[in-house]
Amino acid sequence: MNPATFGKLLAKVRKLRTHMLFAQFGSSYFTTAWLSNHITKPHERNILLMGPPGAGKTCVGRIVGQKLGMPVIDIDDDVLERTWGMSVANKLSEIGGDGFIEEECKAVCNFNATGSVISLTGSNPLHSDAMHHLKKSGLVLYLDVDTEDIMQRLSRMKVNRIVGQDAGVSMREILLYRKQFYEKWLDARVLCGTGDSVEDVADKVLRTLGRYEDSESEMFISTRSQRSSDPKFFSDVVIEGLAPDGGLYVPKKGFPKLEPSEWLRISTMPYAMRAVAILENCIHPMDVSPVDLSKMVHRAYGQNFANQSVAPLKHLTDHQHILELFHGPTASFKDLALQLMPQLFAHCLPQMCNYLILAATSGDTGSAVLNGFRNLKDSDRERIGVLVFFPEKGVSEIQKLQMTGFQEGNAKSISVLSDFDFCQRSIKQMFGDSNLMGHLAVEYATVLSTANSINWARLLPQVVYHCSAYLDLLRNRTLAFGDPIDVCIPTGNFGNAMSALYAKQMGIPIRKVICASNHNCIISDFIASGEYDLRDRKLLVSNSPAIDILKSSNLERFIHHVSNGDGTLVQNLFLNQERERFFKVSETLRQKINLEVQAGWCSEDDCLKAIHEVHTKTGYIMDTHTAVGKVVADRIHDKTCPLVLCSTAHHGKFALAVLKALQCQNIPQDPVEQLDKLCTIGGREQMHEALLKCMRDSGSHSHKICQADFNTLADEVENMIQDSFLRVQ
Template sequence: MGLLRARFALKAARSSLNPFPTPKSLLSTTVGHLGDKNILLMGPPGAGKTTVGKIVAHKLGLPLVDIDDDVLETTWKMPVASKLDKVGGERFLEEEGQVLRNFSASGCVVSLTGSNPLHPEAMQHIKQSGMVVYLDVDSDDILLRLNRMKVDRVVGQEAGLSIRDILRHRKQFYEQWMDVRVFCGRGNKVEDVAEKVLQAVERYQNHAAETYVSTRRDGKGHTTHFSDVVVEGLASDGGLYVPKNGFPKMGAPEWLRLVDMSYQEQALVLLEKCIHPLDVSAVDLRRMIYKAYGSKFSCEDVAPVKHLVHHMYIQELFHGPTSSFKDLALQLMPHLFAYCLPPMCNYLILVATSGDTGSAVLSGFTGLHDADKRRTGVLVFFPEDGVSEIQKLQMMSFKERNVKAVSVRSDFDFCQRSIKRMFGESGMTGHLAVEYGTVLSTANSINWARLLPQVVYHSTAYLNLCRDGVINFGDPVDICIPTGNFGNAMSAMYAKEMGIPIRKVICASNHNCVVSDFINTGDYDLRKRRLIPSHSPAIDILKSSNLERFIYHISGNDTRLVKDLFTRLDTHQHFRLPDPLLGRIQQEMQAGWCSETDCLAAIQSVHTQTGYIMDTHTSVAKVVADKLQDATCPVVISSTAHYGKFAPAVLKALKMENIPRSPLEQLEKLQQTASIPGMHRDMMKCVTEGDRRGHAVCEADYSVLVEEVENMIQDSFLKVM
């Protein structure tokens, strides 16, 4: 069938499927669920816009307007196919856009044509009349429908292009104009799609219901939205923000559609479901995601999964600009933060880091537009003897006016504790607000916008195994994560809540094993603990912030219990879980720890066996997975950093003699040894070109850190003249 008859055939075929008659009123004043606003259904040919529109209009008691039947043919006084035959494809698109610019309706369900979104002026006009709902239907389903209707060409299709090519090309235009996406699973029937549209409309209208609460307060009488929690970071009562209604669930047909998509496409679909479009518009979220996970990542897959040995797989989370998993969150989080900022105030982001977060947050915030940089600053505190030399070089390499890193003669826990204290002192925060017009916030994993993007890569790890034929969707996997602050482990739990079939999350500790001891005994006891530096410094943490979110989650949102436990931890350095709750935790998680000797031995063993070099944190996870995982399903090990960040320890593990002291020489020696994965380009560049001058070190005194905060404000763009 030729181009000029295709649209007519499509229209005739879909009309035969319509279960309800089509109202013809174009100027209805019927008050529907959106008042006098329209529901505008947009999507490619064969997406079912007219059929779905009839069902939605019937259920809502609204008139349906089909742009083809009720607008174009009425205006032209001839069938669409005849118009196409008369003027040709290019002229047809122009005249179609002109008609749409003159279209006026209210309180209707409007089914657009597949080519309407190609007209910017026309779409700008019609978008003002209501809510644009993008029917994102699987291409295979569309092609099957078009084939049944004997349609082999669509409007605008040039010679040499397939319909699949057209669908792929047009997707960018649909995403440009949508208010909400209705993401359809493979094989969804039109009735299923219509129900999703109704749910999307209800969600869009009911923004007030999509709120966040503190883990220590039920939120009654207090409404907090996504845009609020991103900026505030920590709840005013000291708790951590979590979504009041939990995570959205996705079924197998939806997950299966994601399998063959790019990381950016997967992230967009998942995060749209977790962030209300009135907090961050779908169009702006798309822009942020494609900027965050673009050229700064050295691997096109962003977070690839590779086979290691036997049933073990590694997810490489170190291909971002600072070579750690923190980039997966902190290339996106600053854009969300800047977008959500209210007017009039400046914001200083305070960050405590055990190594990787520092450079990642500095990198992320230097990527903002100049206008946003003028309103945001970042101050990072890190333990002088608790990070590697390369991590120090990375943090000190950022020289832009709005970012700074400060070394402290203490450990990570002191840095984190000091920042939480600053947030809790109303006198200090009030002074900064009044004197400098500056508000404090945080980019640690206590900030919801830091944690949320991590849910994506745990989901994509599973989808990659499905894509590669290792598992079928629904088969279980375990995820083993080296963890100290528990944010990475918590994000895996949230991926499971969304529908990823994770059997167990395995938490791997080094000799600072407070988290693994807690999961195995129910006791969180800091009374006789002291932090001992290790080869895996990013998990040298005793007080695990995100554990609070986990206990809230596993206790069924018991805010009173969470507040009681963490108040006891603050005052007595200890709490014990009730036994039934411990049993629930152990159904979801396993935990173990790894000695320094075993950590280095595993690096050498894996390299000898496979040629693959792990960093010291990945090695901790590998050792614990070997101890605990039963090999009845695949286990994905989260490789949280590139081995080059911890070059001296890795060289020692590989039995290298005469290890050089210079970070550059260390990396060069590793580069001569390593085959997979290769050396990290940005890390090598940083060490080669970085500033080797010394850096300031401050004493472990809370008042000194407070002074650093005020100096940062006074000496930077945040100062109010």
């Protein structure tokens, strides 16, 4: 089967699956009137409103039922009290909490209805049999209301105890305990903002229902899309990685925009819960159910990060704050995406094929993607492999040791005697080689995909930490919601910068994104001039190798964004780049670009000087990439609002350069000894323990080194497939 035929078959399977479940939607595109007229009156299915006491289920149910012209049933009033012939309060007093839940279950399991809006009791989800019976009849919407709002409502209602609340247990504690049961049964979450009225919640319920009725709202298109292009579902773009026309996938109608009250609510949550709340708005529940998504997110950000805050925001000096993105297992910001992306990938895969993930890296992506995919469950590792290509002389020694530790199983790395751009270009060439893709599909039932930031599932989780940084400033009262911030990001491939712009699209008040380059300043030159010129430009080795990139992949998403989705323009520009190694945007478009981003670059000397100065003044040790950002931010930022500086890697990954910057004498050559030296300077609290342990356990790994030849790399891909998927069981 050739790749084109396989792709069409996969699209048909996905489309059929989706339509068999429910259609899709984007909440911001519906008015109440539209919903009332267009939501299918579900003669065979109910709308089930679930939530704790005080969530407003009964009142919301009445409003929704009236809007949709559907019967309204309240389980308390219309089922339990009629069945028992007494009030719920009297029944609870008579038999106690455990007995009440059992009797409630019996009554509910004898109840049947169709085409109704049903307000559940707060305790229905505590009994599995009751919820299995109810859930079969319709769609369960969880009214996720702020605990403080619930406490106030219950106080006004003079409710001081609920089912299951034992003596000595506070109302707040029992509400927290109950949350796990609501999270278990939901089909979709209705995230209620702080202070939302019953009418507000009812409108959100209607919009959530609308999400299941519009199949086109959350589709994805290529950045080079023409009108005739076939849009794809989230699962499709995660699996495919790169669009067939060579473009990158983006949401057809952009990102959903959250309301200020919703952001205020999310700001009170820990990082993993913030991620769930944000990503649920970006991933349709029929692609990844809220229950599955929550499990993946908590697995990704649970025990894998050394800091409890996952991505803590720390004050540096004056208006500057550092967003530490390096507390994951491989000490890089890439972990924030690559602890989650492999799980999303495995979830979306059809069972019919094996998949080999290819990644090119200038340093940090390699170890992060290898770590993330190696940690998949056994059944997924049997059909998903990952192969990383990295430049032999273009990464730090510690980065190389991290990657070359992966040489067996489903995760391997190979170095290439060239630079990152060659590695990335070769991978894109493989995806465009129909003969190669067809050969791998026919001979090995294997499909290639990518884990670089061109893959949407790699980019999307990065949006979360930009949102989270603003919410931390909100929570610690540095600003009020709506006050702007600027963000400074050391960038080469533009993925991290693009994710900040997407956070802005979701409603985070980011004024400007400042892009910081080292002396490979292709991005800053483009933003200043509107010309992207690769002619006669050579990649220069630097102390910040993760941004040693000349061909910036995610710039294509940015131009699509600022040109209001002009696929023809994007296609012409990037085809010209491939042919001529050059393109230029119009002056009008360049001015629009400058409204969104600013840019600058930093010399090697200034980078090291910044590390020394910051340590001298504050005791804080930056890595070389953060230092590039610091230098550029100091030059560009006007200091009229807070600035968030993204610290994309731990300083220990670049120990040799950092020790030189700190003017240390007698610097050891051994990487472990270098890390120990940094411990004596910054203290143990500034060291990355997982990185230190990795280096101590690694020893010296031999690894394969390839010539810079496309066919050689293609052969290594085939060898990897044979080793991974043709093993004798």
